[in-house]
Amino acid sequence: MKKEFRLMKGNEALAEAAIRAGCDAYFGYPITPQSEVLEYLSGEAAKRTGMVVLQAESEIASINMVYGAAGTGKRVMTSSSSPGMSLMQEGISYIACGELPCLLVNVQRGGPGLGTIQPGQADYLQAVKGGGHGDYKVITLAPSTVQEMVDFVGEGFELAYKYRNPVLILTDGALGQMMEKVLLPELRPRKTEFEPWGSTGKTPDRERNVIYTLSLQPDVMEQWNQRLQAKYRIIEENETRCELIDCEDADYILVAYGLVARICQKAAHIARDKGIKVGVFRPITVYPYPYAELNKIADKVKGFMTVEMNAGQMLEDVRLAVNGKKPIEFYGRQGGMIPSPEDIFHKLEEKIIGELV
Amino acid sequence: MNEKTMTAEEDLRFEQMLAEESVCTKENIVFDRTDTLIDTNMHYCPGCGHGVAHRLIAEVIDELDIQKDTIGVAPVGCSVLAYNYLNIDMNGAAHGRAAAVATGIKRVLPEKYVFTYQGDGDLAAIGTGETIHACNRGENFLIVFINNGIYGMTGGQMAPTTLPGMKSTTSPEGRDIVTMGSPLKITELIAQLPGTYYVTRTAVNSPVNVRKAKAAIKKSFEYQKLNKGTCLVEIVTNCPSNWKMNPVESNKWLEDNMLPFYPLGDIKKPSN
Ligand SMILES: Cc1ncc(C[n+]2csc(CCOP(=O)(O)OP(=O)(O)O)c2C)c(N)n1
Numbered sequence: 339m340k341k342e343f344r345l346m347k348g349n350e351a352l353a354e355a356a357i358r359a360g361c362d363a364y365f366g367y368p369i370t371p372q373s374e375v376l377e378y379l380s381g382e383a384a385k386r387t388g389m390v391v392l393q394a395e396s397e398i399a400s401i402n403m404v405y406g407a408a409g410t411g412k413r414v415m416t417s418s419s420s421p422g423m424s425l426m427q428e429g430i431s432y433i434a435c436g437e438l439p440c441l442l443v444n445v446q447r448g449g450p451g452l453g454t455i456q457p458g459q460a461d462y463l464q465a466v467k468g469g470g471h472g473d474y475k476v477i478t479l480a481p482s483t484v485q486e487m488v489d490f491v492g493e494g495f496e497l498a499y500k501y502r503n504p505v506l507i508l509t510d511g512a513l514g515q516m517m518e519k520v521l522l523p524e525l526r527p528r529k530t531e532f533e534p535w536g537s538t539g540k541t542p543d544r545e546r547n548v549i550y551t552l553s554l555q556p557d558v559m560e561q562w563n564q565r566l567q568a569k570y571r572i573i574e575e576n577e578t579r580c581e582l583i584d585c586e587d588a589d590y591i592l593v594a595y596g597l598v599a600r601i602c603q604k605a606a607h608i609a610r611d612k613g614i615k616v617g618v619f620r621p622i623t624v625y626p627y628p629y630a631e632l633n634k635i636a637d638k639v640k641g642f643m644t645v646e647m648n649a650g651q652m653l654e655d656v657r658l659a660v661n662g663k664k665p666i667e668f669y670g671r672q673g674g675m676i677p678s679p680e681d682i683f684h685k686l687e688e689k690i691i692g693e694l695v
Numbered sequence: 696m697n698e699k700t701m702t703a704e705e706d707l708r709f710e711q712m713l714a715e716e717s718v719c720t721k722e723n724i725v726f727d728r729t730d731t732l733i734d735t736n737m738h739y740c741p742g743c744g745h746g747v748a749h750r751l752i753a754e755v756i757d758e759l760d761i762q763k764d765t766i767g768v769a770p771v772g773c774s775v776l777a778y779n780y781l782n783i784d785m786n787g788a789a790h791g792r793a794a795a796v797a798t799g800i801k802r803v804l805p806e807k808y809v810f811t812y813q814g815d816g817d818l819a820a821i822g823t824g825e826t827i828h829a830c831n832r833g834e835n836f837l838i839v840f841i842n843n844g845i846y847g848m849t850g851g852q853m854a855p856t857t858l859p860g861m862k863s864t865t866s867p868e869g870r871d872i873v874t875m876g877s878p879l880k881i882t883e884l885i886a887q888l889p890g891t892y893y894v895t896r897t898a899v900n901s902p903v904n905v906r907k908a909k910a911a912i913k914k915s916f917e918y919q920k921l922n923k924g925t926c927l928v929e930i931v932t933n934c935p936s937n938w939k940m941n942p943v944e945s946n947k948w949l950e951d952n953m954l955p956f957y958p959l960g961d962i963k964k965p966s967n
């Protein structure tokens with residue numbers, strides 16, 4: 339399969355990208371708005387590359403199947419939406435502790451509870467602060483286009499193996515459902531080589547490989563924790579990514595990720611048409627968070643407004659980054675409501691520009 | 696000889712002397728550690744059935760010569776450290792999720808031998824869903840189910856398999872089936888599923904039962920090559936510590952109480 343352009347729905351494009359990334363196994367459970375990933379893969383994936391596609395009995399089962407399969411060193415993934423991600427948290431904690439590479443996808447919807455099947459961003463804190471128990475981190479990529487839904491699959495697997503860590507694509511129901519033109523990558527062969535640490539059967543030439551997450555001695559467990567933390571510091575140093583859109587001359591900055599960052603670009607155009615210099619700061623990795631880059635911008639601008647589809651979750655990271663240098667306002671929609679560019683512009687005017695001029 | 700007065704040289708001589716005079720020689724040895732069982736102290740309480748069950752698995756792996764092709768899944772429970780005793784690749788699952796973890800492994804490495812080793816709380820309470828669905832899909836692995844009627848690791852709480860009237864720290868007056876439910880015979884339940892191929896109940900309380908348990912484990916590993924579905928070997932065991940008995944009493948109690956409720960024998964035999 340060569341590179342090719344296609345018009346595709348976000349979820350299906352992501353699924354196609356998984357096949358082309360040489361994914362060995364996908365385990366998942368239906369939930370709106372991400373079921374198309376499982377449906378698409380249930381189609382031809384097995385015939386095309388021989389990958390394993392299995393509908394599990396729950397998200398708890400899916401993530402533990404991922405844990406088992408990832409422990410062999412194979413390229414493994416799952417996807418779900420908010421309530422399903424909540425169920426997976428214990429498993430993700432085990433995967434992070436056992437230092438297993440795998441790809442997770444959360445096509446977020448609004449919550450809490452059963453919430454809504456409309457898009458949301460309310461799982462931000464769960465995703466970036468370690469949603470399960472214990473001190474751990476999941477590298478989290480936040481696509482804002484269907485193209486990035488595709489690209490982050492391959493890049494996600496790369497990062498997962500580079501750091502032996504789970505990688506999460508944190509997207510939402512709108513991106514999952516919308517159709518856009520995408521460039522699909524070439525097909526990459528599935529993994530044939532074994533990882534030296536993989537639990538694949540102990541051959542006489544090596545010691546046994548055990549995937550485990552327990553230490554009953556606190557000093558040994560602390561060393562383990564410290565090893566994980568050291569890895570996270572390296573990830574923070576090397577893998578932080580963000581996009582600065584029209585920020586050079588901007589007086590005001592909209593901070594947003596994913597779908598909302600795109601809407602903010604339109605809001606910034608409205609502002610510029612009216613002669614107000616607005617830029618957009620878009621974190622691409624939300625863990626590791628681009629604190630330093632955002633802090634640098636704070637020296638040059640008058641103020642920030644964070645826009646999210648939640649009650650102000652990333653806002654906490656924006657505050658940490660800006661560290662009191664400039665005022666930060668917040669505009670959020672919840673319940674599956676998507677902010678419009680006009681709303682964002684008006685809020686910006688009302689909350690920041692009005693206050694500061 | 697007082698150790699403190701021995702020089703290193705004398706010490707060595709003494710060792711050699713012992714070795715020379717030892718009655719255990721290669722020729723006359725009748726019982727030894729099997730290769731796949733690691734030469735280390737086990738953390739299990741004296742007289743506990745877990746150790747015997749481990750040994751049986753190790754013996755079968757050695758007899759079938761499948762060490763390099765076998766991946767085990769350890770549970771959360773007293774046998775959480777099973778991977779410290781078996782010299783094979785292993786994976787420590789979260790509490791109750793061993794059957795899902797084994798599914799993940801077996802699906803990506805279908806040519807390998809995969810087994811889970813789980814207690815009753817792990818398999819029949821928190822992990823009931825994973826157990827039933829793995830068996831219903833007919834995943835081609837072996838489940839070794841250790842039924843001691845109690846939560847050993849966490850200190851003797853009631854298990855799904857605790858007998859009616861049996862005391863535990865959370866049923867101090869004895870299990871009241873009206874409010875706490877009846878013991879779950881999950882093995883009989885699983886035998887109903889078309890996905891299972893061989894389902895049997897064994898015990899390790901006597902030499903003859905140990906031999907039968909081993910035969911069941913061995914058959915199950917052999918069946919795995921046929922790709923015919925899940926095999927489950929239940930082993931009814933004791934928990935002297937939490938039953939608050941010495942090992943001999945606990946085996947007697949097992950015979951008098953557990954085995955009448957959990958009768959031994961094949962529940963589902965291969966059909967072909
Ligand atoms: C999610 C979760 N809940 C609870 C526990 C605590 N826990 C550890 S072992 C165990 C029960 C073990 O009993 P069983 O499976 O019967 O095995 P045994 O110790 O008797 O061999 C429990 C409840 C846990 N580790 N994880």
Ligand code: SF4
Nearest residue numbers: 740743773847934935
């Ligand atoms: S607590 Fe019970 S099951 Fe656990 S090791 Fe001791 S005797 Fe065995």
